[in-house]
Amino acid sequence: MDRNQAIGLMLMALLLLLYFQFFSPEPPKEEPRVQTEQVTESNSPELNAGLPAQEDPSLPDSLFDEVSRQRLGIFAAGARGTEEEVAVENSQVALTFSTLGAQVATVELKDFTTYDGKPLYILTPETSRIHQRVNADNRVIDLTELYYQKKTWSDNDTSYISFTLPLPSGAVEHIYSLPPSGYQVGYELKLNGARVQESVDFNWRDNLIKQEKDITLSRTNSTINYYTTGGDFDGLAERSTSLEEKSIEEPLKWVSIKQRFFVAAMIASDRFTNVEVKTQADLADSSIVKEAQVAMSVPLENSATGWTYYFGPNDYHILKDVTEDFSKNLYLGWPPMIWVNKFVIIPLFDLLNNFIGNYGLIIIIMVLMIKLVLSPLSYKSYLSMAKMKVLKPEMDAIKEKHGDDMSASQQETMKLYQQVGVNPVSGCVPMLLQMPILFAMFYFFPQSIELRGKPFLWAEDLSTYDTFIQLPFTIPFYGSHVSLFVLLMTVSTILYTWSNQQVSTVQGPMKAFTYMMPLIFMFVLNSYPAALSFYYFVSNLVTFGQQAVIRKFVDDDKIRAILEENKKNAGSRKKSKFQQRLEAAMKAQQQQQQEKPKKKKK
Known part of the structure; x- marks a missing residue:
């Protein structure tokens, strides 16, 4: 994982946290009690404003009829x-x-x-x-x-x-x-x-x-x-x-x-x-x-x-x-999540539901099919991480050479990227493209009535949380129960993060942050439907296996040889539009920094 990918993950995490802050269920807060009463005429004055009281059935018949005629007019027959x-x-x-x-x-x-x-x-x-x-x-x-x-x-x-x-x-x-x-x-x-x-x-x-x-x-x-x-x-x-x-x-x-x-x-x-x-x-x-x-x-x-x-x-x-x-x-969410749910997730779920009666198995097959379709993006993301790992010694040398001069360091780093033919955001883009599917699941599973009351393994109902352990107390922001699917999801996410760190160039606090995210989501998702946490647990396992397969086809020595060959042919290769815009912005920034001391002298 390189710096740009880490930034991408932080953006994803920020968006998820914003979602949970503004769109997900919150634990109930203590508020002044509003008395809930049975809905009757006697305790619903707003429903009866302007209406005279009903006739007293204990009145003599003649008097009752007369009161009814006065109150109801031509509708008096309905009083009896x-x-x-x-x-x-x-x-x-x-x-x-x-x-x-x-x-x-x-x-x-x-x-x-x-x-x-x-x-x-x-x-x-x-x-x-x-x-x-x-x-x-x-x-x-x-x-x-x-x-x-x-x-x-x-x-x-x-x-x-x-x-x-x-x-x-x-x-x-x-x-x-x-x-x-x-x-x-x-x-x-x-x-x-x-x-x-x-x-x-x-x-x-x-x-x-x-x-x-x-x-x-x-x-x-x-x-x-x-x-x-x-x-x-x-x-x-x-x-x-x-x-x-x-x-x-x-x-x-x-x-x-x-x-x-x-x-x-x-x-x-x-x-x-x-x-x-x-x-x-x-x-x-x-x-x-x-x-x-x-x-x-x-x-x-x-x-x-x-x-x-x-x-x-x-x-x-x-x-x-x-x-x-x-x-x-x-x-089903806002665009593009609603489009993903309407045109991808729901049709896929319905197709599998026509042939399979076990909803846990349906979720597993959904994961496999979605991961298969997204595998080219996963491969590109991992390949970008591998390239950045190969370039890390040269990038460290550039930082050491220029010290605190960030502008010069960035310019030389961009020159290195251009020479070896590496796009610094190519690893972040595939992950961002997968975000609509990630968010779509947060809307699909909690709203899916098909899962209501359907058991799987130890979960009695996939539409609500699975209670593996009922606690005798309540933990703030967590709840009074332990969801085993959420625990499995958390452990698998930590293992997946550790696996990514093996090819990561991220160091320091940013590296620690990637391990904090699974713990944060353990608290957030503990009261979410079991189907959602089970989906992400299976997704983590499949991704872990996917990366193990990709590693067999991605060799650091071969990547280094390709990058060296690209560096030799750098003079004959045109810069991408992204690189041109980025270099122009960096030059403008450097020029502004050089002009500031001149203005101060004047």
């Missing part, structure tokens, strides 16, 4: 009824509704379970509440406080449920449709004869249920995303656990409450307006990932409106077919 649950399901989801409110009460994803093997619910009555309000006859009517008559039927394998409230000259009707498969639920609201204003006010408050082992990683991957009718995707900050809120002036096409592996969303048939979104996490409550709230207006066309719900996995293959740019709920 019996709450019943209505269930419907297809091959992927199981839904329950209630005749009180006519809203989705529970959503179970049948193909998934929680990390501890329990049924996985996206919505439950205890953690989620939806309100729909209309302004009719100068009254604010909450449609979700009314009782409805239910009806179910099927048509071409699609299941339908309607909830109807008769009015004096019409009816309120909520109609849901569930196809035989898939995660989308159609919804239509009809307000015939209700004389309502031109929009429905919609408010959805959802306490996101813990479904994964690592709640910290879940919190840093949970947020509210949205997509405007103008084609812009945005969302609240994922990593933030404090209050995040935003008022969105531009109409939206869809809005989603997104967790790490699952999404609950609304997709407009036309548009959503006056949208306000909020998220916040209570770090003291280990049962709730985050609190999310969406408030908006839904325009009415001919006293009707509708949208589509999506309750399903945060799976790239499914999301891309839901609606425009809905796949952006799965964050």
Whole structure:
């Protein structure tokens, strides 16, 4: 490893550290506790502002009816009824509704379970509440406080449920449709004869249920995303656990409450307006990932409106077919990492997944295939290191000759490079070209739902950290567990670094720094998914073997002979554009240094 390669490694390390500082999960910090309560009318004043209290059911019937007419007007018939649950399901989801409110009460994803093997619910009555309000006859009517008559039927394998409230000259009707498969639920609201204003006010408050082992990683991957009718995707900050809120002036096409592996969303048939979104996490409550709230207006066309719900996995293959740019709920990094993931990593993973059922084996084969494709870059990098090692005695002689005169030393060093035909950055460039793949893996493995719940060796779940030893205490910046895959990755990285040092020209503090990096990443990656640390462990082993093979084809004596031959023919060889620009810059720098003493004398 020469000086330029060491600088390249330092740049890579700096970028990785910046990534972990600003984009990776952080250990939870102590913050003032925000009380998380069950979402009910009594403790959600912002959801009930301007609404009179409900009738007291203990009132005499005549008085109860009179109070209902005063409060609800033509909707008074909905004040009485019996709450019943209505269930419907297809091959992927199981839904329950209630005749009180006519809203989705529970959503179970049948193909998934929680990390501890329990049924996985996206919505439950205890953690989620939806309100729909209309302004009719100068009254604010909450449609979700009314009782409805239910009806179910099927048509071409699609299941339908309607909830109807008769009015004096019409009816309120909520109609849901569930196809035989898939995660989308159609919804239509009809307000015939209700004389309502031109929009429905919609408010959805959802306490996101813990479904994964690592709640910290879940919190840093949970947020509210949205997509405007103008084609812009945005969302609240994922990593933030404090209050995040935003008022969105531009109409939206869809809005989603997104967790790490699952999404609950609304997709407009036309548009959503006056949208306000909020998220916040209570770090003291280990049962709730985050609190999310969406408030908006839904325009009415001919006293009707509708949208589509999506309750399903945060799976790239499914999301891309839901609606425009809905796949952006799965964050795969910024360019060029997102391109590497979309067009290289995901297709390769899918190809192997079609033939191999063991995900540990898939990761091993992915490493081998990627290393094979990148082997020319690895060879060029190692060859550059070998050339710099051969030149080291001459470079040391130049430094000794010029002493503290750095400018003269650099000029003569560049002249030596030109004579022997060596590009000083040729070893750094191959490593930099591999960085997009390195970073892409930091996004792919934590977001890959295919790995969720899949065991390998001692790891029970490749989508979260492997607990080899559970500590009775917590180590700052490390955690309360020991990941064996991370330890193996660290040891293999140290061995790989030691191997590189055998052909390195780096000395002093820079050499020690290369050994510190594996220890730093041991702390950083201890709580990352086991699949990621296993990938890098296997990658280190393959790289170590790759370099052992390359050494057999790279002979120092042959390299020295080639460099000497290049030096003899230096006069007939043109300088590269890089060398010309570098020499011009160094000459300009030397000239400035020579002019400074002259100016001081004047």
